[in-house]
Amino acid sequence: MSLLITAVCPPAEAQKKKTAPVEATPPPVREEFKFGDVDLEILEQSDLLDRKLERDGLVLHDDAANAYVRRIGQSLVPKGLELERVNWNFRVLRDPQPNAFALPNGSVYMTTGLIVLVDNESQLAAIIAHELTHVMRRHTYVQNRSNRKKFLTMNIMAAVGAYAPGGIVGAVIIVVTTVAPFILMATVYGYSQDLEREADLKGVDMMISAEYSPEEMVNVMKLLDRDIEGENIRLFYNDHPSLDERIKYLSSYLGTRADRVTHQMELNRERAAYFKIMEPVMRHDIQLSISAGRFRSAVFHAQRLVDFHPDSENLFWLAEAYRTLGPRLPQLTDKELTNSAKKDAAKKRVKRTLEEEEQELLATPAGKENWQKHQQKAEELYSRALNSENPVPVVHRGLGMLYEKLGRPSDAASEYEKYLELAPTAIDRERIKKRIETLRRT
Amino acid sequence: MKLTSAVLVFRLRALIFVIASLLLIGFTSHSINAQFLHPKITSKETAIRTVVVFPAKVNVVRDSMKGPEGMAAESDELSVRVEKVITEVLSKQKQVATLSPPTQGTGQGDAQPNYNVADFQTKFDDLLPKIMKKRSDVKKGRFTMGDEVLNLNLEKTTDAIVFIRGEGKKLTGGKTAFTLLVGGAPAYLKLRIGIVDARNGDVLLYTDPVLAGDPTTAVDRLRKALEKGFKKLPAAQAKP
Numbered sequence: 001m002s003l004l005i006t007a008v009c010p011p012a013e014a015q016k017k018k019t020a021p022v023e024a025t026p027p028p029v030r031e032e033f034k035f036g037d038v039d040l041e042i043l044e045q046s047d048l049l050d051r052k053l054e055r056d057g058l059v060l061h062d063d064a065a066n067a068y069v070r071r072i073g074q075s076l077v078p079k080g081l082e083l084e085r086v087n088w089n090f091r092v093l094r095d096p097q098p099n100a101f102a103l104p105n106g107s108v109y110m111t112t113g114l115i116v117l118v119d120n121e122s123q124l125a126a127i128i129a130h131e132l133t134h135v136m137r138r139h140t141y142v143q144n145r146s147n148r149k150k151f152l153t154m155n156i157m158a159a160v161g162a163y164a165p166g167g168i169v170g171a172v173i174i175v176v177t178t179v180a181p182f183i184l185m186a187t188v189y190g191y192s193q194d195l196e197r198e199a200d201l202k203g204v205d206m207m208i209s210a211e212y213s214p215e216e217m218v219n220v221m222k223l224l225d226r227d228i229e230g231e232n233i234r235l236f237y238n239d240h241p242s243l244d245e246r247i248k249y250l251s252s253y254l255g256t257r258a259d260r261v262t263h264q265m266e267l268n269r270e271r272a273a274y275f276k277i278m279e280p281v282m283r284h285d286i287q288l289s290i291s292a293g294r295f296r297s298a299v300f301h302a303q304r305l306v307d308f309h310p311d312s313e314n315l316f317w318l319a320e321a322y323r324t325l326g327p328r329l330p331q332l333t334d335k336e337l338t339n340s341a342k343k344d345a346a347k348k349r350v351k352r353t354l355e356e357e358e359q360e361l362l363a364t365p366a367g368k369e370n371w372q373k374h375q376q377k378a379e380e381l382y383s384r385a386l387n388s389e390n391p392v393p394v395v396h397r398g399l400g401m402l403y404e405k406l407g408r409p410s411d412a413a414s415e416y417e418k419y420l421e422l423a424p425t426a427i428d429r430e431r432i433k434k435r436i437e438t439l440r441r442t
Numbered sequence: 443m444k445l446t447s448a449v450l451v452f453r454l455r456a457l458i459f460v461i462a463s464l465l466l467i468g469f470t471s472h473s474i475n476a477q478f479l480h481p482k483i484t485s486k487e488t489a490i491r492t493v494v495v496f497p498a499k500v501n502v503v504r505d506s507m508k509g510p511e512g513m514a515a516e517s518d519e520l521s522v523r524v525e526k527v528i529t530e531v532l533s534k535q536k537q538v539a540t541l542s543p544p545t546q547g548t549g550q551g552d553a554q555p556n557y558n559v560a561d562f563q564t565k566f567d568d569l570l571p572k573i574m575k576k577r578s579d580v581k582k583g584r585f586t587m588g589d590e591v592l593n594l595n596l597e598k599t600t601d602a603i604v605f606i607r608g609e610g611k612k613l614t615g616g617k618t619a620f621t622l623l624v625g626g627a628p629a630y631l632k633l634r635i636g637i638v639d640a641r642n643g644d645v646l647l648y649t650d651p652v653l654a655g656d657p658t659t660a661v662d663r664l665r666k667a668l669e670k671g672f673k674k675l676p677a678a679q680a681k682p
Contacts, residue, residue, distance in 0.1 A: 041511070048514035056497075057560025061553040094557065291561060292568065350571045353585070427554060431592035434641075 035085065039104075039141045043085055046103035046140075053093065053109070060092040060112060065281045069128070072121060073108060075210045076129050086135060090128070092281065096289040096297060097231075098224060102131035104140040112285035115278055116301045117223055120270040122207070122216035129203035129210075129217075137202070139195045146192070200246055201253055213267065214254055221247045228297045230332045230342045275308045286317045293354045295325040296332070312388040316395050319381035322374045323402050326358050327367035330374075378402055393422035397432065404439065413439040477649040477674040478580035482639075490601045490637065490646065491678040492539045493532065496563060498525040498606035500633070502657050506614040513612070516658050524606055524633065524664065531668045532604075537678045541597055558594055562587070566605040566636060573636065573648050580648045587643035600640040608633040610657035631657030631664070635671065647675055 035043075053059055060066070073090035086106035095111040102108045108131045110124070118124050134140065191199070200217070207214045225243040275282075282305055289298040298321035305314045335341060352360070361367030379402060385395045400415035416436045420429060482488040498521040503510040532538040544555045565587055573585055591603070610631035613621060621628060630652060637647040651671030653663045 045512050045514045048518070052514070052518070056563070057553070057556040094560070288561075291565070351575055353569070353572055355586075427558070427595065428590075428593045430595060431589050434589065434592060 033084075033138045033141070035141075038145065042140060042144055043105055046105040046107065049103060050089070050105070050107050058093050058095065060094050060281065060284065062092065062281055062284075064277060065092050065115070066090070068277050069110065069124070072125050073128050073132070076125060076132055076206050076212075078206075078209065081136075083136065094284070094288060096285055096292050096294050100127045100131055102135045102140075104135060104138065106135055108132065108135070112281055112288060113297070116282045116285040117226075118220055118274075119223070120216065120267060120274045122213040122267070122270060123220040123223070124274070125207055125210065125212040126203060126214075126217040126220045129206040129212075130199045132206065133199040133202040134191065134195070137195070137198060139191050139199065143191050143195065196246075197249065200250055204250065204253060216267075218247055218250050218254065221250065227337060228300055228332075229294055230336055230345055272308070275305075279305065279309065279314075283313065283317055286321060290320060290324050295321060295328060296330060299325055299330050310384075310388070312385045312391045312395065315381050315385035315388060316392055316398060319378045319385060319395075320398055322381065323378035323398065323405075325370075325374050327361035327364075327371040327374075328358075329370060375402060375406060393419050393426070396422065397426075397428075400432070400435070404435070409439040409442050476577060477647065477671065478577050479674055480580060480583050480639075480644055480646040482583070482644070483646050483676065484581075486676065488601070488639065488646065489678055490536075490538055490675070492541060492597075492599045493602045493604050493637070494541050494543050494596055494600050494640070495525055495529055495604040495606070496543055496559065496566075497521065498528075498608065499563070500524050500606070500608035500610065500631075500657075502610040502612055502631070504612050504614060505617050507616045507620060510611070513658075516612075520608075520610070520631075520658060521606075523661070524608060527661075527665050527668055528604065528606060528635070531665065531672055535669060535677070536672060536675055539678075541600055544594055544596065562591070562594065562603075563605070565590075566638070567607070569645070570607060570634060570636070573645065574634070574650075577648055577650075580645055583644060585645040585648075587638055587645070589642055591638065591640060591643040594640075596640055602640050602646055603638045605636045605638065606633065607635075612656050612658055628654060629656045630654050631660070631667075633667070633671070637675075 069090040069092060073088060077088060083106070086104075089107045091107065091109055092115060093109050093111045096113040096116075097111060098113040098117045100108070100110040100114055108128060110127060110131075114127065115124065118127070204214045204217050207217060221243055225247070282301060286298050286302050286305070289295070289301065299318070302314065302318035302321045306318045308314075336345070348357070362371060379399070382395050382399045382402065385391060396415045396419035400412045400419060403409075403412035403415060413436050416432050416439070420426070420432055420436075423429075426432070480488075483490070500517055500521040502513045502517045502520055504513050529540045533540065544559055569585060569587060573580065576584075579585065594603075596603070608631060611627065611629055613629045618629075620626070632650065632652045634650045635648070636645055638644065639646050649671040651667040653660060653667040655663055657664075
């Protein structure tokens with residue numbers, strides 16, 4: 001019924017919020033799935049991966065954040081659904097790169113980089129719903145079986161090629177494996193276009209069933225399309241549908257399923273609640289971003305956090321982001337966002353260290369100007385953080401580092417001393433003590 | 443003497459075989475002996491007496507006719523074994539003592555020490571491709587992980603931290619036969635080991651020993667490869 005109404009409604013009509021409860025769609029489960037030895041192996045490896053992620057310190061131990069994502073996840077899982085060999089687990093990973101994935105055993109992971117990127121709970125629910133579909137529809141097993149067949153074919157082709165040197169099969173295989181190994185990689189890792197599309201569309205259905213705003217699925221895709229660090233390189237071959245394509249087919253699907261379009265005010269309220277809960281995770285991610293040399297992301301996310309809540313700690317993180325951004329531009333230019341420029345940048349990232357990149361930029365007038373501007377901005381922000389209510393001691397450490405870089409050793413040493421006085425048990429006390437010693441000697 | 447085309451083809455094939463063999467030998471021996479020391483070590487300005495070995499990350503895949511499959515459990519076991527053998531080699535050959543790394547594992551309680559170790563492992567993973575791109579620059583003292591290394595709060599006596607990475611391939615019976623007939627990479631284990639100054643983060647040594655054969659069973663060959671891998675590292679002497 002709802003399908004028919006929205007199909008004949010003009011767009012303006014579709015914007016009206018529907019108050020009646022949404023009819024739940026049947027759970028998208030691959031019921032007929034029979035486990036084979038190959039699937040059980042994958043399952044065992046998933047359990048091992050869970051343990052490895054935990055053991056390697058990659059799982060975030062923030063009770064509030066984990067409880068929050070668990071609640072969202074459980075609200076999306078159709079009521080009464082029991083799946084063989086699936087035990088739902090929702091966790092946050094400490095990684096500044098926006099990403100989410102689900103293991104076939106029911107473990108759903110999302111990175112801090114994703115949490116800091118999304119605007120509200122519905123957007124996070126969109127990602128989780130997409131990942132839940134992969135598990136419910138047993139996509140990992142399906143893809144694994146398909147890859148195994150492909151590999152067998154590749155091996156046979158390699159044999160044929162080897163016995164017919166110079167022949168077309170051999171040449172193709174050689175080109176594929178030596179010149180463009182990513183073709184193989186793209187086929188092996190990740191799901192096929194069909195499976196990704198299914199996860200997107202079933203995800204929308206699940207969001208509607210759980211009363212989340214389904215249009216946020218499209219909005220989150222748009223957010224993911226934002227390439228702050230210039231990392232999204234389009235390859236010659238990619239098995240995943242492009243984000244543009246996903247936005248198109250999701251918008252079209254929502255046109256036929258737009259039985260709940262949320263008012264902006266409601267979304268704003270949701271955004272405020274989301275930021276309030278996720279604030280510590282977002283700060284943690286900014287720290288990880290700085291450590292990983294993702295300075296532009298750090299500035300972008302810290303600015304959002306300051307816009308939401310300009311307290312001392314958030315101002316400190318924005319100042320840190322600007323200080324470490326140094327001579328780089330806060331946003332990549334259009335030229336830097338072209339595919340060829342991104343490829344060049346990726347090659348340079350493997351060759352140069354961050355310090356070398358900074359030195360190269362500082363040798364240019366534009367780099368020098370950026371550096372001065374960002375150090376000034378950082379100093380202003382540090383001082384705002386110090387003048388805020390309940391200033392955090394780390395601000396003094398940040399100022400110390402700034403002054404050290406600006407060639408003011410005495411000021412730097414006294415800021416470091418203030419920091420240690422206010423935070424005598426800080427984890428980095430040894431590092432700071434050593435810096436003070438060096439500065440006092442010079 | 444007039445050369446027939448068959449003789450020419452034979453000679454050409456023989457030449458290609460010799461060149462390929464020389465290249466293979468050259469490559470293998472280079473990999474085994476590739477050790478790069480920071481000038482502070484070669485000039486004996488810094489000595490490595492005590493180290494902390496961070497958990498090794500060694501991944502092995504089983505390559506069968508149906509493609510490569512992960513060997514998560516075996517990789518974990520191998521990681522532990524590699525770590526243990528490195529500790530033994532450093533201790534017996536170089537008189538380097540090993541201390542326990544900061545708390546890691548349970549993830550319960552205060553997560554910060556666990557995070558610190560994880561973050562340093564990630565930092566090394568980030569630096570590793572740059573080192574591999576120009577390994578000889580270790581000799582120029584180009585690579586550093588920065589003084590953040592002090593945030594690990596290791597024992598005062600710790601001179602360096604050992605980071606271990608590795609990748610290997612084990613072949614199934616079918617794939618071995620296939621490789622013999624058609625060609626392809628044999629079973630191997632390639633390690634990438636970095637030793638980092640615990641006081642300022644400088645990369646003091648980089649070595650990448652390789653061993654041929656099944657990585658999950660070759661214990662003696664692993665030890666020998668590692669002994670060769672640390673050959674250039676000066677043995678520790680007691681503090682004066």
